[in-house]
Amino acid sequence: MKKLSEKIITSSFSLALIFFGGVGVASYQSFQRFQKDKQWLIHTYKVLATLDEVDDGLLSVESGRRGYILTGKADYLKTYTADKQKVFQSLKALRFLIKDNPNQQRRLDVLEPLTAQRFASMEYSINLYKQNKLDLATQIALTNNQKTILEQLLVIRQDMKAEENSLLQRRILLTDYSVNRIILVISIGYCLSLILFIVVYWLLQKQIRINKTLSEEVLRLDQQAAKAKLANILESITDAFIALDRNWCYTYVNQKAGELLNRYPEDLIGKNFWEELSEVVGDKFHHAYYQAVEEQRMTRLEQYYSSWECWFESRIYPSEEGISVFFQDITRRKLAEKSLEQANEELEIKVQQRTAELQKLNEELRNSNQQLEQFAYVASHDLQEPLRAVTGYTQLLEQEYQERLDQSAQEYITEIVEGAKRMQQLIQDLLAYSRVGTRGKEFVLTDCNSVLTQALRNLQIAIAQSNAIITHDPLPTVMADKTQLLQLFQNLIGNALKFRREEPPQIHIGVFRGTGEVGRENTSVSSPTSYTLLENEFLFWIKDNGIGIKPQYLERIFEIFRRLHTRREFPGTGIGLAICKRIVERHSGHIWAESELGVGTTFYFTLRVG
Known part of the structure; x- marks a missing residue:
């Protein structure tokens, strides 16, 4: 049929x-x-x-x-x-x-x-x-x-x-x-x-009725096979497992659950769950089971059971037929967590102690810096006062006794005045050098284009006198001390204007943002320096066509009072580049130079994006 x-x-x-x-x-x-x-x-x-x-x-x-x-x-x-x-x-x-x-x-x-x-x-x-x-x-x-x-x-x-x-x-x-x-x-x-x-x-409806009867029989056989397969799986897992019907009676207990409950699984089938575990009725465990059934959502519970003297982790899964519970002994994990918590508390105490020590050291350092700044101010004031007296009296002597002084005396007086002025300038530069780290302002978002414009405005007389040609790339906005950044640009460009050849200076200010690769490989200027430019760094360079520097002096030019020329050749105190180095280091950057004698010099420095 x-x-x-x-x-x-x-x-x-x-x-x-x-x-x-x-x-x-x-x-x-x-x-x-x-x-x-x-x-x-x-x-x-x-x-x-x-x-x-x-x-x-x-x-x-x-x-x-x-x-x-x-x-x-x-x-x-x-x-x-x-x-x-x-x-x-x-x-x-x-x-x-x-x-x-x-x-x-x-x-x-x-x-x-x-x-x-x-x-x-x-x-x-x-x-x-x-x-x-x-x-x-x-x-x-x-x-x-x-x-x-x-x-x-x-x-x-x-x-x-x-x-x-x-x-x-x-x-x-x-x-x-x-x-x-x-x-x-x-x-x-x-x-x-x-x-x-x-x-x-019509034929399909007839065939569907026949197939439905056959499917119900096949489904019943499949369910029996699935239950047998599920039982094999539940017996092979490491978690304990029990199944309860809607009347809280055991319908399945695997061997692992029997071991933890110290009962034979077949002895528990059909018995009421709460009658077998009457000691937990009314506690957190009891409420969690009823809450899972009422809300029909999975509930996870960790609790210590004095009857077994151990911790159990339970995962309760409600369904229309009842609930399924997976649980396991987590006593070792709890003991380890307790030990870790004690260790963390001890570490926290040590951190607080160390923090207090560091705060005390910072306070002492702050007091020391204040004393040092006060000393520098007093020292510069007390040192400059005698120099002003020497300069003033020497000039007064020149005015009062000019007709009585011969040529040698006039030259001696000129040397005394110029030496006093150099000493005053040296004291001022030294004071500026000491204040880079102590008098600095808070870092704010600073437009380097406006800072460079101000620096060029301050140097406009020297630029006009030397007929310098100055170009620059579009410069970024960085977190910096605007005043110190202005001094940095002004010192480096001023050096390029000062140490020039006979031809008009040509100065270019460039910038490049890092990609995490070797910095020089990513710029338009070559460098043997194996400095890695980070993604959050900008590399600036100021390149000139001046007299250049011998390679053996490139590291020493940033030392305080380091001069490579006599004062008659090029005036100055030898502190400018040392101040530049302190400014860049205060901004967590690096500064260095590359040069070829008779060709020109390029100064590089890095600044963080934020």
Whole structure:
């Protein structure tokens, strides 16, 4: 019976598919025919429209010619020329459209020369009018002579339209026939298919009832097999597992759970959970189980059970049949956590002690810096006061006894004054050097472009005197002490202006943001320095074409009071680069130089993005 039903259903489906396929093929063929007829219909409309364009064009050309001859206005002549061009374009389009129709091609072969002849006559008429505008009699005679051509043109166009209209009627009939045939084929096909589907549906319902009975039996067997497989899995896991029904009675207990509960699993099946564990009724464990059932969500619980003298971690999964519980002994983990917590508390105490010590050291360092700053101020003030006295009295001596002093005495006085001034400048630079780390301002977002502009404004006299050419890349915004950054740029650019050759200085300020690779490999300037430029660093460089520095002095130029030239060659105290180094280091950066004697020097320094 089952095999017979399957054969009937299969045959019915096959027949339905065949009908559907036949309907589809017939519909497709009818649709293709319809599309073809539709294209021919559109084609005929295009030919008729083009013929109308030729008629309208010829009338417009004639109107333009007559308007020009009657009024002499150039606008009519422009209209005449444009419309004549449109007629030629329409004839060309018409030639393309009727290439499938030999009769129409022959008519067009006659129409085109007549049209050209007509246009030639019009051209002659216009040229004649341009030569003698008053010769209207000749214009009228020319117009009368063209009647034969006009009649021929009219007859040919009417013949062409008549044939196209005849084709149009036939093609409309073919299109209507195609549409009706598509509707008929689809209607018949779908009616037959609907009957077949009703039969198939009835057979399927019958087969479904048979299959449902068989499926229920198979499902029962599968559930038994699944339970057996699940039991094997639950016995192989490391967690203890119990299953309870809605009445809190055991339905399954694996061996691991029996070991932890110190009971045989088969002795617990069917017994009430709370009667077997009466000592936990009313505590946190008891409430967690009821809460999981009420809220129907997984609940995780860690609790110490004095009955077993150990910690258990339970994961409670509620369902419609009851609850499933996985639990395991976590006593060792809890003991380890307790030991770790004690160690953390001890570490926290030590950290607090160390923090207090560091705070005390910071306070002592702060007091020391304040004392050092006060000392530097007092020392600079006390040192400069005698120097001012020496300078003042020496200059007073020069003024009062100038006539009594010989040339050597005058030179001695000049040396004393200049030495005192150098000493004053040295004390001021030394004070500035000491204040880099103690008088610095808080770092704020600083636009390096505005800082560079201010530095160049401060150096404008030296720039003008040396005819220096200074260029720079677009500079970034960084977190910095704006005042110290200004001093850094001013010192480095000032050195480039000071240590120049005979030719005008050329100075360029560049910048590059790091990518984490070797810094010099990522810049437009080469360097043997194996410094790694970080992603959050900017590399600045100030390059000049000055006198250059010997390689053996490149590390020593940043030392305080380090000079490579005499004061007569280049003035200064030798502290400028040392101040630059302290400023860059206060900004967590690095500074170095590269140079070639007689070619120029490049100073590099890095600043953090934030």
